[in-house]
Amino acid sequence: MNIPADLKYTKDHEWVKVEGDVVTVGITDFAQGELGDIVYVEVETLDETLEAEEVFGTVEAVKTVSDLFLPVSGEIIEFNEALEDAPELVNSDPYGEGWMIKVKCSDLSQLEGLMTADDYKALIGA
Amino acid sequence: MKNTALTATHEALGAKMVPFAGFNMPVQYEGVNIEHETVRKAVGVFDVSHMGEFLIEGPHALELIQKVSSNDASKLAIGKAQYSCMPNDDGGIVDDLIIYQLKEETYLLVVNASNIEKDWNWISSKNDVGAEMRNLSDNYSLLAIQGPKAVEAMQSLTSHDLSEIKFYNFVVGDFAGVENIIISATGYTGSGGFEIYCKNDEVQQVWDKVFEAGADYGIKPIGLAARDTLRLEMGYCLYGNDINDTTSPLEAGLGWITKFTKDFTNSEALKQQKEEGVQRKLVAFELDERGIPRQGYDIVDTEGNVIGQVTSGTMSPSLGKGIGLGYVPTALAGVDNKIHIQIRKNAIPATVVKLPFYKG
Numbered sequence: 001m002n003i004p005a006d007l008k009y010t011k012d013h014e015w016v017k018v019e020g021d022v023v024t025v026g027i028t029d030f031a032q033g034e035l036g037d038i039v040y041v042e043v044e045t046l047d048e049t050l051e052a053e054e055v056f057g058t059v060e061a062v063k064t065v066s067d068l069f070l071p072v073s074g075e076i077i078e079f080n081e082a083l084e085d086a087p088e089l090v091n092s093d094p095y096g097e098g099w100m101i102k103v104k105c106s107d108l109s110q111l112e113g114l115m116t117a118d119d120y121k122a123l124i125g126a
Numbered sequence: 127m128k129n130t131a132l133t134a135t136h137e138a139l140g141a142k143m144v145p146f147a148g149f150n151m152p153v154q155y156e157g158v159n160i161e162h163e164t165v166r167k168a169v170g171v172f173d174v175s176h177m178g179e180f181l182i183e184g185p186h187a188l189e190l191i192q193k194v195s196s197n198d199a200s201k202l203a204i205g206k207a208q209y210s211c212m213p214n215d216d217g218g219i220v221d222d223l224i225i226y227q228l229k230e231e232t233y234l235l236v237v238n239a240s241n242i243e244k245d246w247n248w249i250s251s252k253n254d255v256g257a258e259m260r261n262l263s264d265n266y267s268l269l270a271i272q273g274p275k276a277v278e279a280m281q282s283l284t285s286h287d288l289s290e291i292k293f294y295n296f297v298v299g300d301f302a303g304v305e306n307i308i309i310s311a312t313g314y315t316g317s318g319g320f321e322i323y324c325k326n327d328e329v330q331q332v333w334d335k336v337f338e339a340g341a342d343y344g345i346k347p348i349g350l351a352a353r354d355t356l357r358l359e360m361g362y363c364l365y366g367n368d369i370n371d372t373t374s375p376l377e378a379g380l381g382w383i384t385k386f387t388k389d390f391t392n393s394e395a396l397k398q399q400k401e402e403g404v405q406r407k408l409v410a411f412e413l414d415e416r417g418i419p420r421q422g423y424d425i426v427d428t429e430g431n432v433i434g435q436v437t438s439g440t441m442s443p444s445l446g447k448g449i450g451l452g453y454v455p456t457a458l459a460g461v462d463n464k465i466h467i468q469i470r471k472n473a474i475p476a477t478v479v480k481l482p483f484y485k486g
């Protein structure tokens with residue numbers, strides 16, 4: 001199970017990479033494995049400003065559909081358009097080419113509430 | 127929760143196991159898309175030992191089967207199988223099943239795992255004719271060996287000429303070093319192949335030999351997730367999704383197995399329904415735009431009125447688009463008719479199509 005030490009995590013199995021006040025968000029290796037073959041990533045909240053925990057999109061696997069929750073409050077400034085044609089990137093490279101959105105974080109203190117790689121490892125029993 | 131005789135084998139292969147109809151079953155091994163493609167292009171093996179098997183025997187066996195089933199079992203002969211369903215008294219369906227005629231007065235009924243107890247009780251309640259009934263569900267295993275290369279890949283395992291077994295026919299004979307195996311040219315995938323019935327203590331040997339024989343043909347184990355996408359691409363009904371205690375066989379498009387050449391449970395009412403026409407029909411649809419229909423999503427008309435619900439839906443691995451089944455009013459059920467599927471906030475346009483979705 002790949003759980004990079006330099007990322008932050010949520011209980012909803014998302015990862016967060018912090019660069020200044022912009023955070024990149026995707027789903028974890030564990031999450032993609034549980035979902036199975038991902039066939040569609042739908043994000044219709046581009047340019048919207050949402051609160052932490054709000055649904056910013058959905059990820060559809062062959063068997064299931066799962067909501068995507070915003071880890072921190074802010075504006076969704078970018079969607080990974082490569083996923084439009086190649087949603088399987090989420091399976092093959094969840095922390096790299098399979099990233100989902102970039103968020104301009106409106107409250108950086110929320111980052112402190114996220115989990116470390118060790119916390120997340122404990123959560124999933126890895 | 128029950129295991130099949132092969133549960134440890136699936137776990138050793140790294141299968142993801144899920145509870146299904148009270149059984150601990152493999153939902154996928156490598157990934158649903160690759161497993162789906164394996165069955166469409168080569169050959170794959172499903173452990174579907176959770177299915178139920180009833181033996182109905184004796185001079186009154188056929189009489190009982192004719193009472194409970196909608197298809198005409200008098201058309202069977204030894205070595206032939208028949209898809210059928212059991213209507214209930216209220217216009218719905220108790221279960222769908224396959225009936226095999228094994229001997230002159232011996233029939234095997236293969237039913238859905240989720241309905242074993244319900245079906246047994248139902249058939250028993252209709253057995254006032256004195257047929258002998260035995261529930262073999264806990265003693266028998268079932269492997270579905272499916273795909274265009276199944277015949278060639280499995281031929282070395284039996285003295286019977288597999289290419290001679292026609293669709294919905296079967297032989298009882300030697301297979302993988304075991305005698306008295308039912309080799310049936312049936313399946314739930316639309317890609318051809320066999321279903322193999324054997325005893326629980328034989329199935330590990332059969333499984334091992336099947337994989338040995340199939341190695342050169344790219345054989346793989348296939349989980350329930352791909353079983354669902356494969357059957358849905360063919361438009362085969364799944365009990366609990368597309369048909370249930372409240373759906374009539376005529377609404378479900380099962381008129382072809384509802385034969386009024388004989389009397390059966392609720393046949394008078396169904397005959398009347400056929401004459402008057404059904405109010406709603408199970409239709410197949412493809413999404414015109416991107417999206418994936420799921421069971422329970424609303425089907426809406428062009429004005430946004432809810433006209434029905436999706437009963438099965440998925441992203442078709444072969445077609446690369448969203449496909450599904452659902453009930454709509456008969457007036458809107460015609461092929462090429464435009465409907466919409468409500469996916470979260472959006473009503474996605476869809477077109478009613480002819481089955482199968484996948485044409486090979």
